[in-house]
Amino acid sequence: MTASVTIGNERLAEQAAEAVKDLVAAGFHEALSNGDPGLWGPDAQAEAAVRLGWLDLPRNSRELLPEIGKLVERARAQGLDHVVLAGMGGSSLAPEVITTTADVPLTVLDTTDPGQVRRALADRLERTIVVVASKSGGTVETDSHRRIYEQAFREAGIDPAERIIVVTDPGSPLEQAAIEAGYPVILADPNVGGRYSALSAFGLVPSALAGADIEKLLDDAEAVRPLLAQAEGNPGLTLGAALGAAAAAGRDKLVLEDSLAEINGLPDWIEQLIAESTGKQGRGILPVVGADPDDTDDELVAGIESGGDVTVSGPLGAQFLIWEYATAVAGRVLGIDPFNQPNVAESKENTAKILDRAEPPVGTPVLVDGPVEVYGEVPGSSAPKDLPEVLTRLLEAIPERGYLAVMAYLDREAAFDAPHAEGASFEEMTDAWSAADPATLRGLLAVRTDRPVTFGWGPRFLHSTGQYHKGGPQNGVFLQLTGANEADVEVPGKPYTLGRLQLAQALGDLGALADRGRPVVRLHLTDRAAGVARLLEAAREV
Known part of the structure; x- marks a missing residue:
């Protein structure tokens, strides 16, 4: 094709x-095809010099196929058919597209939500193989997942070295930790940035283990590669x-x-x-x-x-x-450098500071509407009377040419647990899921404004639109969703739980946004299921 x-x-x-x-x-066109790092100006040249390896991945990644093939054969021989990917941003988004398109199952952990992680842990642990993927080797979410799965395997009498595969850059802390633990390591091209890594080891290893045809993926990319050197076509x-x-x-x-x-x-x-x-x-x-x-x-x-x-x-x-x-x-x-991410570190630094505190600085709610607590400075000259008014004011605060971003630090799979009648049709089940899904809020708000409304799951979006929120045009309005955790998950070897980390990430990003003077409100669901229901009900009342 x-x-x-x-x-x-x-x-x-x-x-x-x-x-x-x-x-x-x-x-x-010729200079980019040849990997010229000077195309984006002198300030970007040093970064670009080590970020253009993606141009040659359709060919160079073929060198990984034999090694990946052996990992796949070993997993099949051991009956390991539940593939879990612990990765963030570019390490998870491409494999998710590849496997969904190929219709092969892959459990993606790009979250710090305790409920979502517990669900993955409870699913066929005896048949689970985990790909831990981090370019830097220091991604806090991925490090947490690795520690949690190591402990789970050991408690089940399973050697983690038989179940964990690491994908990282050469020389990263994760490579060294993997070598010491005896984990198989697939090294990615260090001259490829995370978001350009779809055709690198980060995209290929988990996709192949899940059952996708990665050789065809490379074939299709290689077929278009010569066109990218042309002036026409x-x-x-x-x-x-x-x-x-x-x-x-x-x-x-x-x-x-x-x-x-x-x-x-x-x-x-x-x-x-x-x-x-x-x-x-x-x-x-x-x-x-x-x-x-x-x-x-x-x-x-x-x-x-x-x-x-x-x-x-x-x-x-x-x-x-x-x-x-x-x-x-x-x-x-x-006129910008497409390879750096100068503002991503802000939320990470804020998160680290919050984790160092005895208690997270959650503040005092300005309003409580049933199972929803409202925090922050709601736009307007007076206190809002209820949740529909909070949402209304946020929509009204979107400037001309601006946007509203909804950022949910919640379990993105929890809606599938919503109850439905026995024997319900697929449409009826879909309606039940939608009624329990925080992402439904995007559409409900979008029909009430002609401005764009985006939705992101936290902390996943921090490795995506989070850079745009802080570094792009300062015309965003931000609505953050957090929720109470019924049961938390300890992070072995760390002084925090996943729930504490998740909240610290939310508050850290909130602080980075508030420092820019943009409207930002946090809605905390003291009961997640009831809170989502109230939130969607309030949006319909706007």
Whole structure:
């Protein structure tokens, strides 16, 4: 299947053509294909010099196939059919897309929610194999998952060295810890940033263990690779020029549409790639996932195999490479470094400080509406009387060309535990799940404003849109959701539990957002199920 990018908007086609003309005149397409790190200016050159390895992954990653194949054979021989991936950001989003599209099961742990982790631990531990994936080797969430699974295996009489595989960069602390523990280690290309790592060991190892055809993924990417050196018929150049030119002209909200695609979940991966790569220096492109277009003048609709202002067609491996190339192009057009993430560390540093305190600084609620406590400075000159008024004021506070971000530090699978009648149809079960799902809030609020409403699961989004929230245009309004934990999970060898870490991450990010003077409100669910029900009820009353 060939890959292509088509532009269905006449004005955008003109803007993109002009941008492509300038890029080609500067020799950008050839220079990028050859891995020139100087394309984004002198300030970005040092970072880019060690971040362009993704261009050659369709070929270079083939060297990993024999080693990965042996791991897969060993797991099959041992009957290990429950594959758990402990990873964040680029280490989890690409494998999730690959395995969902291939319709093979993969349990992704990109959370610090105790309930979600307990659910994974309770699922076929005797047949579980865990991939611990961290580029830096120091990711706090992934380190916590590793420690928890090591203890669980030992308590079950299972040698962790038989069940844990590590994917990391050469020389990372995780590599050393894995060697000492006797874990198999697959080293990734150190010249590839996390969000560009879909076709590296981070994307391939867990996907192969789950049963996906990773060789075909590389074949499809390699087939499109020669096109990315061309001046004409270059899908990455066309897409990147369109994204960059549109954003430069004010159309910086990218609505991602994939309802007709056989690829499942690609917008979530694109969201991380584009938001974290472009959201800095007060500029950037805000991806909006799962939303209907509002036809506003700052909106651009990109369709995966479907119509829009821009349509991107092609198999998954090609899509990965095209979007990565396009993001690098858009960075050039917008005048930003697409490979750094200067604001990501803020929330991490705040989290560490909070964990060092005897008690987390939760503050005093300004309002209690049943099972929902409201914290923070609610926009307006008087105290809100109830939760619908809080939501109303947040929507009213969204500035022109701004957006609302809903950030949920909750269990993203808990809705599937919602009760339903015995013998219920799939539609009835879906309705029950939706009524218990915090993510339903996005759609309920979106129909009450013409501004974009995004939704992110914490702390997962901190490795994605979190950079955009802090480094991009300062026109966001933020609604954070946290919840009480019925049962917590100890992190072996650490002085905190998962629940304490989850709350510290929420409060740490809240502080980073509040420091920018943007409206940010935290809703704490003292009873999670009842709290979600009240929250969705309140949104319908707005």
